[in-house]
Amino acid sequence: MSTVQPSLTNTTVISNIFEAETDGFGSYRIPALLPMPDGKLLAFCEARAILSDHAHNKIVLKTSQDNGTSWSDQILVADAGDNALNNPLVVIDAGSGDIVLMYQEYPYTTPEQVENPAAWVSHAGQNFPSNVHEGAVESGYQGRICRTFVQRSSDGGLNWSPRVDVTRQVKRPTEVTCYAGGPGIGIQLRIGSYKNRIVMPFTQGPWDNMKVYAVYSDDGGHQWQYGEVAPAAIAEHANETQMAELADGRVLLNARSYHGNHLRKTAFSEDGGISWTPLQDTPDLTEPECQGSIISLQHDAKHSGLLYCGPENQSQRIQGTLKISLDDATSWQHIACVYKGSFGYSSICQLSNNEIGVMFERDNYSAISFTRISLQNNDA
Numbered sequence: 001m002s003t004v005q006p007s008l009t010n011t012t013v014i015s016n017i018f019e020a021e022t023d024g025f026g027s028y029r030i031p032a033l034l035p036m037p038d039g040k041l042l043a044f045c046e047a048r049a050i051l052s053d054h055a056h057n058k059i060v061l062k063t064s065q066d067n068g069t070s071w072s073d074q075i076l077v078a079d080a081g082d083n084a085l086n087n088p089l090v091v092i093d094a095g096s097g098d099i100v101l102m103y104q105e106y107p108y109t110t111p112e113q114v115e116n117p118a119a120w121v122s123h124a125g126q127n128f129p130s131n132v133h134e135g136a137v138e139s140g141y142q143g144r145i146c147r148t149f150v151q152r153s154s155d156g157g158l159n160w161s162p163r164v165d166v167t168r169q170v171k172r173p174t175e176v177t178c179y180a181g182g183p184g185i186g187i188q189l190r191i192g193s194y195k196n197r198i199v200m201p202f203t204q205g206p207w208d209n210m211k212v213y214a215v216y217s218d219d220g221g222h223q224w225q226y227g228e229v230a231p232a233a234i235a236e237h238a239n240e241t242q243m244a245e246l247a248d249g250r251v252l253l254n255a256r257s258y259h260g261n262h263l264r265k266t267a268f269s270e271d272g273g274i275s276w277t278p279l280q281d282t283p284d285l286t287e288p289e290c291q292g293s294i295i296s297l298q299h300d301a302k303h304s305g306l307l308y309c310g311p312e313n314q315s316q317r318i319q320g321t322l323k324i325s326l327d328d329a330t331s332w333q334h335i336a337c338v339y340k341g342s343f344g345y346s347s348i349c350q351l352s353n354n355e356i357g358v359m360f361e362r363d364n365y366s367a368i369s370f371t372r373i374s375l376q377n378n379d380a
Helices: none
Strands: 002-011 015-019 027-035 041-048 058-064 075-078 084-092 099-106 147-153 179-181 198-204 211-217 237-245 251-258 263-269 280-286 293-299 302-311 318-325 333-352 355-362 367-379
Touching (some): 015 041, 015 058, 027 355, 041 084, 058 084, 075 147, 084 198, 099 179, 198 251, 237 293, 302 333, 318 355, 333 367
Antiparallel strands (some): 027 041, 041 058, 179 198, 198 211, 198 237, 251 263, 263 280, 302 318, 333 355
């Protein structure tokens, strides 16, 4: 079988893609890294006025033609004025070659419109306005709600179609208020009965009842449906999920713990994301409650394992780490330390058989950076 071990030289130079207080924005957060078939890399994120999750956020993009050594000028993909655009979630439709981008829009809200704005301070010691938008949105499809939009690009991200509102296709009609795609990447299934299905990972609120599920499309990302939520076999919530396809066609869900025991949550789907096994703790993947990224590794076009990236510390967002599973997420082994210091959200991709690209937030969100990790494949 093919196994993967760290090479003698794990990381190349770490370079910044987006830096706070540049290009007219005070902060950049929430990375999504997408590799194109021609080798081009697309780096998406939220461009914010300040660090707050709801600060007139825009969706922006930079591209690289040289495996992340240099990056293009910034491209403004989506702008909703004072409203906040959140959670960029991207995938390539193999049939059309289009890039499919999905994101949420939250209406601009003032603290006076929320019953208890202090309850929406989402980060310890945060010195910016509370994220009151989540506290003000309603269930249903009318009024003050969170909406989801899709845009497409057929030219590698240079130009984008007008946005399409798909809220009714991804959000349940009752109870659900705030919700989020990913953030990060979606997947398109390669094998089995659901081959070519696009699967997008989702979380739904309200915040005291978080649940994870999949949104999927069987027509290349034009029409969408939502699946069942993953049953909670454990007495805590999960959110901010990513998904990967296994060698047998099953879909793996890997989610952040929320107000729990700081272990990643895992579930499996045998029907392309429609239904899930109960959520289980993942003892080998500790975290401080933070988004993490996961991909299915390919070696010579064959599935060769799973790769996970996230901060490996249960109390702080530090020590960004890569781990590999060669047994369908039953166990995970250390591959490399990406960055020892402050490490937040991440998005990873496979650049070649032996190299991984990592896009990640670092140094208290002062930059979104990129590095390459070299892997050594040993056939046994």
